[in-house]
Amino acid sequence: xxxxxxxxxxxxxxxxxxxxxxxxxxxxxxxxxxxxxxxxxxxxxxxxxxxxxxxxxxxxxxxxxxxxxxxxxxxxxxxxxxxxxxxxxxxxxxxxxxxxxxxxxxxxxxxxxxxxxxxxxxxxxxxxxxxxxxxxxxxxxxxxxxxxxxxxxxxxxxxxxxxxxxxxxxxxxxxxxxxxxxxxxxxxxxxxxxxxxxxxxxxxxxxxxxxxxxxxxxxxxxxxxxxxxxxxxxxxxxxxxxxxxxxxxxxxxxxxxxxxxxxxxxxxxxxxxxxxxxxxxxxxxxxxxxxxxxxxxxxxxxxxxxxxxxxxxxxxxxxxxxxxxxxxxxxxxxxxxxxxxxxxxxxxxxxxxxxxxxxxxxxxxxxxxxxxxxxxxxxxxxxxxxxxxxxxxx
Amino acid sequence: xxxxxxxxxxxxxxxxxxxxxxxxxxxxxxxxxxxxxxxxxxxxxxxxxxxxxxxxxxxxxxxxxxxxxxxxxxxxxxxxxxxxxxxxxxxxxxxxxxxxxxxxxxxxxxxxxxxxxxxxxxxxxxxxxxxxxxxxxxxxxxxxxxxxxxxxxxxxxxxxxxxxxxxxxxxxxxxxxxxxxxxxxxxxxxxxxxxxxxxxxxxxxxxxxxxxxxxxxxxxxxxxxxxxxxxxxxxxxxxxxxxxxxxxxxxxxxxxxxxxxxxxxxxxxxxxxxxxxxxxxxxxx
Numbered sequence: 169x170x171x172x173x174x175x176x177x178x179x180x181x182x183x184x185x186x187x188x189x190x191x192x193x194x195x196x197x198x199x200x201x202x203x204x205x206x207x208x209x210x211x212x213x214x215x216x217x218x219x220x221x222x223x224x225x226x227x228x229x230x231x232x233x234x235x236x237x238x239x240x241x242x243x244x245x246x247x248x249x250x251x252x253x254x255x256x257x258x259x260x261x262x263x264x265x266x267x268x269x270x271x272x273x274x275x276x277x278x279x280x281x282x283x284x285x286x287x288x289x290x291x292x293x294x295x296x297x298x299x300x301x302x303x304x305x306x307x308x309x310x311x312x313x314x315x316x317x318x319x320x321x322x323x324x325x326x327x328x329x330x331x332x333x334x335x336x337x338x339x340x341x342x343x344x345x346x347x348x349x350x351x352x353x354x355x356x357x358x359x360x361x362x363x364x365x366x367x368x369x370x371x372x373x374x375x376x377x378x379x380x381x382x383x384x385x386x387x388x389x390x391x392x393x394x395x396x397x398x399x400x401x402x403x404x405x406x407x408x409x410x411x412x413x414x415x416x417x418x419x420x421x422x423x424x425x426x427x428x429x430x431x432x433x434x435x436x437x438x439x440x441x442x443x444x445x446x447x448x449x450x451x452x453x454x455x456x457x458x459x460x461x462x463x464x465x466x467x468x469x470x471x472x473x474x475x476x477x478x479x480x481x482x483x484x485x486x487x488x489x490x491x492x493x494x495x496x497x498x499x500x501x502x503x504x505x506x507x508x509x510x511x512x513x514x515x516x517x518x519x520x521x522x523x524x525x526x527x528x529x530x531x532x533x534x535x536x537x538x539x540x541x542x543x544x545x546x547x548x549x550x551x552x553x554x555x556x557x558x559x560x561x562x
Numbered sequence: 563x564x565x566x567x568x569x570x571x572x573x574x575x576x577x578x579x580x581x582x583x584x585x586x587x588x589x590x591x592x593x594x595x596x597x598x599x600x601x602x603x604x605x606x607x608x609x610x611x612x613x614x615x616x617x618x619x620x621x622x623x624x625x626x627x628x629x630x631x632x633x634x635x636x637x638x639x640x641x642x643x644x645x646x647x648x649x650x651x652x653x654x655x656x657x658x659x660x661x662x663x664x665x666x667x668x669x670x671x672x673x674x675x676x677x678x679x680x681x682x683x684x685x686x687x688x689x690x691x692x693x694x695x696x697x698x699x700x701x702x703x704x705x706x707x708x709x710x711x712x713x714x715x716x717x718x719x720x721x722x723x724x725x726x727x728x729x730x731x732x733x734x735x736x737x738x739x740x741x742x743x744x745x746x747x748x749x750x751x752x753x754x755x756x757x758x759x760x761x762x763x764x765x766x767x768x769x770x771x772x773x774x775x776x777x778x779x780x781x782x783x784x785x786x787x788x789x790x791x792x793x794x795x796x797x798x799x800x801x802x803x804x805x806x807x808x809x810x811x812x813x814x815x816x817x818x819x820x821x822x823x824x825x826x827x828x829x830x831x832x833x834x835x836x837x838x839x840x841x842x843x844x845x846x847x
Contacts, residue, residue, distance in 0.1 A: 274813040277608050300813060303607035376796075377811060380794035419713065421796060423811075436710065549605040553812055557804070559627045561796040 175525035197407035202393055223314045224486045229258035231487040236272065236288035237263035238474075240426065241449055242498065245507050253494050254408035259487045264288045268380065268424050269297025271472075275306070276479055280306045286479035290488050295366050295542045296379045298327060298336045303546070307320045308478040309333035314489050317496035320514040322534075329477060336475035337492050341534060342468040343376075343462075344382065349435045350459040360386045360465045362439065368417045373440030376421035378556040379545040380440065382470045385538050387411045389467050398544055407557045419562065433458040444469065445509035445529070464531045473513070505529050599819035609816050617820040618670060626804070626821065630828060633800040636715075638730075638832070640722040641779040645772055646731040647723075653764060655731075656738045674728045685694035685721050686712060689793070713795045715834045721789035726779040733775040737768060779834050784829050801825050 237246045243265045252477040264287065266272045272291060279286050293301055301307050312318060312334050318326060325338030348356045357365075363372060375381030380444035387407045388398050396404035420437050422428040425446055431437045433450065449455040477493060479486045494500060498518035503513045503522065512519060513529045519526075531537075545552065571579075595692075602612035620626075627711035655666055688694050699705040711717055741764065749759040765772070789803035801821060809818035 268811070270813070271810045274608075274815075276812055301608060303604065377807075389765070419710075423791075427792075433689065436686075436690050436692055546606040549812070550603065550814065553607075553814075554620070554623070558623075561799070562625055562628075 171449050179328050179405040180187055197206070197369045208538055211549050221433065223310050223489045224247050225314065225490040225493070226482070226486075228490055229304065231258075232260040232262060233289040233482070233484050233487045233491060234264050234287070236264040236266035238251040239267065241446060241455075242508065247501070249453060249503065250477040253491060257487070257490055257494070259484075266291060269513060270358065270377070270380065273297045273301050274308075276301065280479060280481050281362060283481075285483075286481050288313045289482040289484055290476055290478055290491055292339055292474040293336065294380070294474060294544050295540055298477060299542055299546045301477060302327075306480055307335050308480040308485055308488070309335050310478075310485070310489055315538050316497060317494040319495045320498050320501075320518045321496055325473070325513040333354070336477045337496065338473045338530055339476045339492075339495055340501070340508070341471050341473040341511040342532065343444035343445070343464070343470065343511070343537065344441050345444045345445075346439065346463045346465050347432060347439070347447050348439045348463070349432055352435045352438040355426070356461055356463045356464055357439070358463050359390075360467050361390050361416045363417060366417070366437055370417065370419045371438040372414065372417045372438040373420040373422055373431055373442070374414070375441060376419050376423055376561065378560075379549070380553050382472075382538070382540050383411055383441075384472065384552075385541055386406070386441075386467070386545075388501075389538055398541055401548070401551065403549070404544070405559075408555055412555065412559055415560070422468045432460055441470075444531070448528070450511040452546060468536050468538040469531060471511070471534050471539065472540055488518055576669070586827065595819045596823060597821055598839060601816040603814055603816050608813050617817045620817060621820050621824055626667075627799070629665075629799070629801045629804060630825065633802065633825070634799075634828060634832060635782045636719060636722065636781040636790075636800065640719060640726060640783045641776040643719065643723050644726050644730045644779045645776045648727060648775065649765075649768070649772060651732070652731050652734040652738050656741070658736070667731075670731055671728050673724070678725055678786060678788045681725050682788045684719055685717065685789075686792050688716050689720075691724065712793045713798065715794065715798050717793040718790050718798045722783040722786060725781050725786065729782055730775045730779050733778050734771055737771045753847065764821070765784050769844070770840070773836060777836060779790045780832065781829055785827065 176344070191562050202284060208369040209362055223286045224315045225462045234399060235246070235250070237243045243263060245281050250263060250282050254260055266288065269292075274289070276291065309329055309331075310333060312326065315334065315337065315347060317504065319336075321338060322501060326334055327336035327338075329335045346356060346360065346362070363374070369425070373386065374383065378384060382397060384404065384407050385395065391410050392407060397407055410538060414476075420428065420440070421429070427448070428437075428440070429450065432440070432447075442462070444464075447460050450458040451462075476492045478485065482488055498512075501512035501514040501520045502521050504510060505519075506525060506529075509529050511534055515525065524532075566656060572782040581678050597611075598609075598684070599617055599786065600608045600613045600615070601617075602614055603609050603617065610679070638660045655663060658666070673681075689711040691697075691708045694708065694710070696708040700708050707826060745767070746759050749763045750756065754762065784800070785802060787800060790798060791803045791806075801823070805818045805821045
């Protein structure tokens with residue numbers, strides 16, 4: 169059966185269906201309409217809008233907002249930063265522990281579609297998660313002039329919608345690098361191509377989804393001279409077939425860091441891809457001194473960004489915008505980098521951290537990192553997922 | 563044949579609550595799921611009400627059919643393994659003196675307090691090479707180097723059997739407790755050995771409950787996804803793993819709904835077939 173045809177937006181008309189008859193099909197046909205009729209009213213219009221009307225960020229004293237960040241190490245450290253914001257703006261921040269962006273966005277959408285309060289007013293979404301949220305129209309928009317501190321941000325950290333309204337603001341970036349257990353690996357490889365080396369049979373840990381592992385980008389860079397091959401579906405399939413060769417080496421296809429971290433720490437796996445900031449923390453004294461190291465591959469580490477985004481049904485848009493503006497300040501960005509080990513989204517020259525400190529978190533620099541090909545996942549999501557399931561996860 | 567009485571108003575009143583709960587918390591959500599399986603998926607986004615068969619067509623891709631058959635196969639196997647261990651265990655448990663009987667029962671049933679995540683993670687560690695059981699074998703000199711027994715098919719099967727084992731015992735226990743000891747005593751008086759008594763008297767009497775226990779394990783393990791995900795390679799993942807992935811990570815709820823309904827129908831078919839075989843066999847014997 170032709171998968172392209174199946175994954176195309178095939179719809180069966182009501183007339184054709186009735187012509188074919190069948191009580192069951194008829195009943196099923198009626199259900200969506202019944203449910204649609206019973207569904208709550210369509211979500212309210214975005215709290216923000218494309219008009220240049222400024223958002224009121226002055227009269228927010230006494231407001232309470234819920235801010236979601238990735239659960240665990242991230243959320244624990246972000247939580248410590250909120251009291252300073254509360255003291256300055258009088259806005260209480262309730263910290264919410266959120267799962268990976270892809271999962272969180274689904275929960276946000278369901279809450280917003282049901283007409284209820286969003287589980288978080290402000291969330292941190294990865295590039296792929298943000299795009300899904302934009303497509304699903306669940307985010308509030310505002311103007312760049314509402315967040316004056318954003319002038320400090322480096323290029324590419326403000327995401328806008330088609331009407332040039334701001335819809336996501338880069339809070340920080342993180343790397344996915346080559347991580348190894350130092351007890352099991354005396355000298356770490358410094359290239360992604362090590363994943364294909366039979367030496368690592370049954371020793372690797374890789375992220376399991378195409379859209380959060382970015383293994384297609386890595387494979388294209390290592391074996392096909394860059395991303396050009398990912399421009400066509402045939403090319404993507406060719407890249408996946410090359411990636412199939414790593415399967416005998418993979419012991420763990422992990423969903424998130426909570427699953428991978430113990431495997432790396434204990435040496436259940438020797439080598440793989442993982443987050444640079446979490447590895448730095450886990451290997452530090454404060455993090456327990458796990459036998460881990462992170463190496464920047466010669467081809468470039470993968471860089472992904474967490475974008476602050478506002479749920480469109482929030483009742484506290486002004487406070488949310490003020491919060492995001494606050495997070496754009498260079499001093500806050502510097503504190504985040506030094507605490508979390510993430511890459512600041514503000515320009516290097518706006519911060520006072522030493523070159524050594526900057527290099528510890530930013531490595532050779534974001535400019536030489538491999539950028540995820542977000543548009544590919546946006547346009548071909550289900551097609552990639554189907555082929556990924558068939559070729560990689562089977 | 564006894565004539566059934568017309569249910570009284572009080573009986574209907576008592577029945578109203580469970581029936582209402584079943585309607586509100588099972589049938590209506592199931593109906594919503596059926597409808598959702600026909601919704602339109604917007605790749606890169608979410609989904610919207612419509613009527614189309616694309617999700618069902620995608621379901622019949624070989625990769626998902628293969629996963630469905632694998633899921634049924636491993637869960638049937640888990641049912642067989644559980645019954646093979648739980649039935650003699652429960653039988654001899656009911657024949658024990660009261661004190662060890664109760665203690666053993668409490669120990670086995672205490673496993674019910676563990677969530678599937680805890681069970682999966684515990685077996686992950688026990689079967690791992692870093693701090694797993696192979697380290698004990700290395701320590702006593704049987705092995706020279708620790709080894710990992712996960713991810714593997716056997717690890718997934720072990721995990722599934724572990725979570726289902728107490729439920730299997732709970733199904734078998736009431737009837738085996740009530741088994742009249744005079745029946746087995748009569749068999750032994752007539753010269754049958756304890757082993758022969760067990761096979762030719764106890765097992766045939768308890769066959770309906772054995773089938774019930776087997777089916778319970780099958781249906782129960784079919785819904786498990788954390789065990790397979792933690793302890794297996796992708797080729798050992800059950801369809802439930804892919805359902806969870808589609809519903810959460812991919813936001814493709816319509817496709818997840820289609821897969822879930824498909825799995826439900828398959829499990830009902832298997833339950834029906836086993837029930838049919840059991841009733842026919844009983845009629846013949």
